Amino acid sequence: MAKVILITGASSGIGRDAALRLAGQGHKVYAAARRMDKLEELASEKQGNIFPLALDITDEASIEAAVQAVIQKEGRIDVLVNNAGFGYFGPIETVPIEEARKQLDVNIFGLASLTKKVLPYMRQNGGGRIINISSIAGRMTVPFGGWYNISKYAVEAFSDALRMEVKPFGIKVSIIEPGGIKTAWGGIAADHLEESAAGSAYEERAGRFARIIRKGYGGNLLSPASRIAKAISRATNARRPKLRYKTGTGSHIGILFHAILPTRWWDAIICKFLA
Ligand code: NDP
Numbered sequence: 105m106a107k108v109i110l111i112t113g114a115s116s117g118i119g120r121d122a123a124l125r126l127a128g129q130g131h132k133v134y135a136a137a138r139r140m141d142k143l144e145e146l147a148s149e150k151q152g153n154i155f156p157l158a159l160d161i162t163d164e165a166s167i168e169a170a171v172q173a174v175i176q177k178e179g180r181i182d183v184l185v186n187n188a189g190f191g192y193f194g195p196i197e198t199v200p201i202e203e204a205r206k207q208l209d210v211n212i213f214g215l216a217s218l219t220k221k222v223l224p225y226m227r228q229n230g231g232g233r234i235i236n237i238s239s240i241a242g243r244m245t246v247p248f249g250g251w252y253n254i255s256k257y258a259v260e261a262f263s264d265a266l267r268m269e270v271k272p273f274g275i276k277v278s279i280i281e282p283g284g285i286k287t288a289w290g291g292i293a294a295d296h297l298e299e300s301a302a303g304s305a306y307e308e309r310a311g312r313f314a315r316i317i318r319k320g321y322g323g324n325l326l327s328p329a330s331r332i333a334k335a336i337s338r339a340t341n342a343r344r345p346k347l348r349y350k351t352g353t354g355s356h357i358g359i360l361f362h363a364i365l366p367t368r369w370w371d372a373i374i375c376k377f378l379a
Contacts, residue, residue: 107340108178110134110170112161112218113188115142117287118237121333122185126340127153134174134181137188161188161214162206171221180229183340184222186215186259187237191252191293193317194300195310203300204251211255216262223270231274235339236263237332240283240355244362244370247379248297248306248313267347278339279348282332283355290321309379316378327352 109126113119114135120142123135127150135143136159143156157173160166174181192199192207219234226232241249242256260279267277284290294314301310320326335349350356362370 107131107182108134108174108180109183109185109340110136110157110174110181110222111185111187111336112136112159112215113237114146115139117289118282118285118329118332118336119185119187120146121329122187122336123154124150125330125333125337129337129341131183131340132178134170136170159188161218162209164217167214167218167221171218171225175225181222181225181232182229183233183235184219184226185235185237185336185340186218187336188214189237189255191241191249191289191296192300193248193252193293193297193314194250195248195304195306196250198304198306199251199300203296207251208255208258211252212258212262215259219266223275226270226275227273232276233340233345234263234266234270234275234277235280235336236277237280237282237336238263240281240350240352240358242279243281243359246374248301248310252293276345277347278345280332280335280339281348281350281355281359282327282335283350283352283358284320284326285329285332285352286321286326287329290317290326294318294321313379325353 109131111123114123115137123133127133133154134157135154136157138160147154147156157170159170189211238259239256241253242260245253263277263279294317297310297314301307331352335351339345
């Protein structure tokens with residue numbers, strides 16, 4: 105049966121690919137982001153199945169308006185895909201707290217606020233699905249990834265608590281944990297890393313890590329966005345969706361090593377290779 109899906113961060117990368125895939129399966133996809141020109145372009149690829157929706161996930165009024173727009177047209181939201189996010193990489197000492205707040209505003213508080221606004225409609229409707237895009241960075245930590253790691257660890261804890269709370273209402277919560285995925289994400293994270301470390305005691309190590317990120321995201325070793333779009337599709341369509349989907353370059357091995365290695369070993373290995 106065709107589902108009404110609201111997906112954030114649909115103007116680029118994983119969200120864009122997932123919107124196209126889900127619309128191709130016959131679902132009605134409300135594709136949300138700030139860049140409307142990108143969304144209009146996306147909608148023109150699957151006319152009648154993708155509907156652009158203006159959304160700034162850091163703005164309460166914008167979140168409310170986006171949810172109401174879908175409810176007024178469809179009367180329900182069956183699936184919410186919380187995908188919008190970015191990586192503010194940088195040394196903890198030099199990243200301004202204001203910037204750290206922005207990281208959390210987008211990656212966790214925005215996600216939480218949208219979820220809170222959608223939940224009453226899902227309960228009224230007798231069920232629904234919430235799919236939260238976390239990261240390998242929600243299960244393992246790297247130097248200069250601090251605020252991004254904090255935001256994604258928060259997505260993990262938020263999703264785990266929510267899943268237990270909403271189960272009696274027929275609402276299923278899945279977490280997607282992508283490894284390295286070739287999107288605009290890498291360039292944005294590397295830019296922030298270089299800018300925030302410039303002129304500081306961390307500049308050299310941060311610069312090395314930024315170069316590694318750029319090389320990785322510019323090369324062919326990372327997984328395509330379609331890998332995560334497939335996982336989102338499974339979480340949307342499976343009768344019994346998994347609670348966690350680990351997929352994409354390095355996700356299984358990274359999470360496993362972080363879980364089993366003594367912390368001192370993890371620190372030493374990661375710093376040797378990254379910073
Ligand atoms: P992209 O940079 O390609 O896409 C990010 C999306 O988030 C854009 O559509 C952007 O839309 C949206 N976004 C950013 N800020 C806001 C905001 N304030 N309000 C609304 N939307 C916003 O990156 P990805 O596709 O790779 O990222 C998607 C998700 O996957 C993110 O949560 C990311 O953390 C996660 N992830 C990515 C990995 C990777 O290696 N690429 C690995 C693990 C997780 P716009 O600017 O138009 O608003």
